[in-house]
Amino acid sequence: MNKTALSMEDSRAGPACILSIGGRIDSGNAADLQDRLNKLILSGEKAILLDFKEVLYLTSAAFRVLLVATDEAERNASRIVLCGLVGQVRELFEMGGLLEAFTVHGSREDALARL
Amino acid sequence: MPLPQTTLIVIRNNVADLAALTAVMERVGTEHGMPEKSLFQLQVALDELVSNVSKYAWPEPNAHDIEIRITARHDGVEVEIIDDGRMFDPRDAPKRDKPPPGQRPRPGGVGVQMTKQLVDRIDYARIGNRNHTTLTKLCTLGPAAFGERK
Numbered sequence: 001m002n003k004t005a006l007s008m009e010d011s012r013a014g015p016a017c018i019l020s021i022g023g024r025i026d027s028g029n030a031a032d033l034q035d036r037l038n039k040l041i042l043s044g045e046k047a048i049l050l051d052f053k054e055v056l057y058l059t060s061a062a063f064r065v066l067l068v069a070t071d072e073a074e075r076n077a078s079r080i081v082l083c084g085l086v087g088q089v090r091e092l093f094e095m096g097g098l099l100e101a102f103t104v105h106g107s108r109e110d111a112l113a114r115l
Numbered sequence: 116m117p118l119p120q121t122t123l124i125v126i127r128n129n130v131a132d133l134a135a136l137t138a139v140m141e142r143v144g145t146e147h148g149m150p151e152k153s154l155f156q157l158q159v160a161l162d163e164l165v166s167n168v169s170k171y172a173w174p175e176p177n178a179h180d181i182e183i184r185i186t187a188r189h190d191g192v193e194v195e196i197i198d199d200g201r202m203f204d205p206r207d208a209p210k211r212d213k214p215p216p217g218q219r220p221r222p223g224g225v226g227v228q229m230t231k232q233l234v235d236r237i238d239y240a241r242i243g244n245r246n247h248t249t250l251t252k253l254c255t256l257g258p259a260a261f262g263e264r265k
Contacts, residue, residue, distance in 0.1 A: 027130045027166040057155070059162045060226035067222045088155050095232045096225045097211065 005029075007054070008036050016047040016115045018108065022054030030061035037069040037080070046078045047115045051108050053084030063098055070102060079103070083111040116146065118257050121186045128169040128179045128198075133162060136183060140194075147187045148260030157252040160233040161194055163226035164205060164248060172200020172246075191235070191253040198246050204239040205230065205248060 006029040007022040017040055025033060040048050050066075066080070073080045081103040085093055093099045105111035124139045126132035140161060144154035161183075168181055182197040208227040214220045231237065236251040254260070 026133065026162055027170075028133055057158070059159055059166070060222070060229060061166070063225050064222035067219060070219065088152065092159065092229060095229045097213075097220065097228070098225070101214075101219050 006032060008033065010036075010040070013049075013112050014115075016049050016112060017045045018049045018051060020051045020054065023056060025055065025058040025062035025065075027059060027061040030065050033062070034065045034069065037065065038072065041069065041073050041076050041078050044078075048073065048078065048080045049108065049111050049115065050080060050082050051084045052082060052089060053086065053108075055084075055089050058089060058092060060096060063093075063096055066098075066102065081105060081111055081115065083108050116257075118147070119186050119188045120147075121184055124183050124185070125180050126165075126183070128173065128181055128200075130166060130169055133165060133169075136161065136165060139183075140185060143185050143187055144192070147192075147256040148258075149187075149192060149256060150254050150260070153192075153252050153254040156233040157192060157194065157250065160230040160250050160252075161196075163230045164196055164250070167203075167205075167226060168196065168198045168200060168246075172198050172203065174201070187256050189255070189257050189259075191251060191256065193249055193251050195247055195249045197248075199244050200246065202241050203246060203248075204241075206237055206239055 005023045006025055009020045011018045019036065019040065070080050083105040085104055105114065122139060122143050124136055126136055137158060140158055165181060173179055179199065184195040186193045205227050208224060211220065211224045211228055234250045235253045238249040240247045
């Protein structure tokens with residue numbers, strides 16, 4: 001996996017749209033994630049699962065996108081949930097005081113079972 | 116390679132230039148056997164502060180240089196960020212308030228809050244018209260580090 005690039009791939013599981021994110025999210029590419037999430041929300045997706053399992057690196061630019069997108073989703077009667085937060089990436093969510101700000105599930109399977 | 120050793124990189128106040136800084140930091144850390152977790156944490160802290168400088172240090176959109184000096188020592192890595200933007204001491208950044216119950220936190224200030232936890236020390240001096248912000252991450256470097264690198 002390219003450590004300096006952001007990858008995003010969406011798939012579907014029943015009513016849920018899953019966006020698998022990989023690589024790096026920083027101030028140089030956070031706008032790309034923001035655009036992708038906006039498109040999903042505005043296209044009418046009501047349950048969006050963001051899988052962070054393949055994310056290797058992120059900065060607070062990612063948190064800004066997630067906070068804005070989660071608010072936007074709520075305004076559109078949609079919801080965003082997260083899974084796959086592990087290791088150093090999870091520690092950054094903790095340091096930022098943001099684990100409680102989002103609905104976070106341990107695995108994709110857990111998340112899908114609750115959506 | 117004898118320590119201490121300093122590497123200098125100058126980038127523009129453009130977030131696109133951060134990739135070059137990331138590559139240099141990665142190379143310095145790897146060359147000196149910096150533990151992976153320490154390197155990751157220093158990279159994020161550096162990214163946060165340099166992004167802040169790029170976005171907020173100058174009121175007008177002109178190009179400015181940001182100088183970064185990375186010094187590898189036996190007991191850690193020191194990164195000095197030098198810019199001629201408005202005065203900003205990250206140590207003085209206000210602590211973020213907890214959001215009221217049921218409300219989501221606002222995004223502002225998360226980067227500086229994280230930076231304070233990611234490094235062992237932050238020093239700051241305003242010298243002439245320039246900010247000198249120094250991040251220190253303590254860890255074993257040099258020959259001793261390669262035996263214990265995780």
